[in-house]
Amino acid sequence: MRRFADLPADFRARLPQVNISGSTYSSNPAQRTLIANGKMVQEGEDVAPGLKLETIGPRNAVLSFEGTRYSIGY
Numbered sequence: 920m921r922r923f924a925d926l927p928a929d930f931r932a933r934l935p936q937v938n939i940s941g942s943t944y945s946s947n948p949a950q951r952t953l954i955a956n957g958k959m960v961q962e963g964e965d966v967a968p969g970l971k972l973e974t975i976g977p978r979n980a981v982l983s984f985e986g987t988r989y990s991i992g993y
Contacts, residue, residue: 921989921990935968948962953972
C-alpha cells in the first residue's frame with residue numbers, strides 16, 4: 920500500500936482536494952465514518968468525484984483514484 924507522500928507528483932496533482940476533519944473507527948465496518956470535505960462518508964462512498972473511500976482505520980484511511988489505492992493519515 921502506498922502512502923500519499925510516496926505517490927508520483929503528477930498523480931498527486933490530479934487528485935481532488937481532501938480535508939479530513941474527523942473520524943469514527945469501530946470494529947464494525949458499518950459504524951465507521953470519516954468527515955471529509957465537510958461531509959460524513961462511509962466506506963465504499965465517494966469523498967469527491969472519482970475518489971472513493973475504501974477503508975477507515977483507527978489513524979488512517981485508504982482511498983482509490985483512477986485505480987490507484989493509497990493511504991492517508993489523520
